[in-house]
Amino acid sequence: MQLQPIRFQYKRDNALGLLSDREEVGFGAQALQKIIPEAVTRNANGYLMVNNDPILWTMLNAIKEQQKEIAELKGQVRKLRAASHRRRK
Secondary structure, eight states: OOOOOEEEOOOTTOTTOOOOSSOEEEOOHHHHHHHOGGGEEEOTTSOEEEOHHHHHHHHHHHHHHHHHHHHHHHHHHHHHHHHHHHHHO
């Protein structure tokens, strides 16, 4: 996935009234919008808002794909080891 988490802090007295007293970790809405557009909406005031659910589902599907690929690669390794073992005899 091309997304890179960022650390940020909301500006004091921001228009959405979000707390600015701590550092947050997340994704920039503009970057996220390019990759998972359904995770970003625009509110009535024009601010981009991030919905984490589509991000989680995308990540879960990516993990499933990786697990499938890992299983396939393990099968290939087993076959190669078996073939190598047979050649040594």
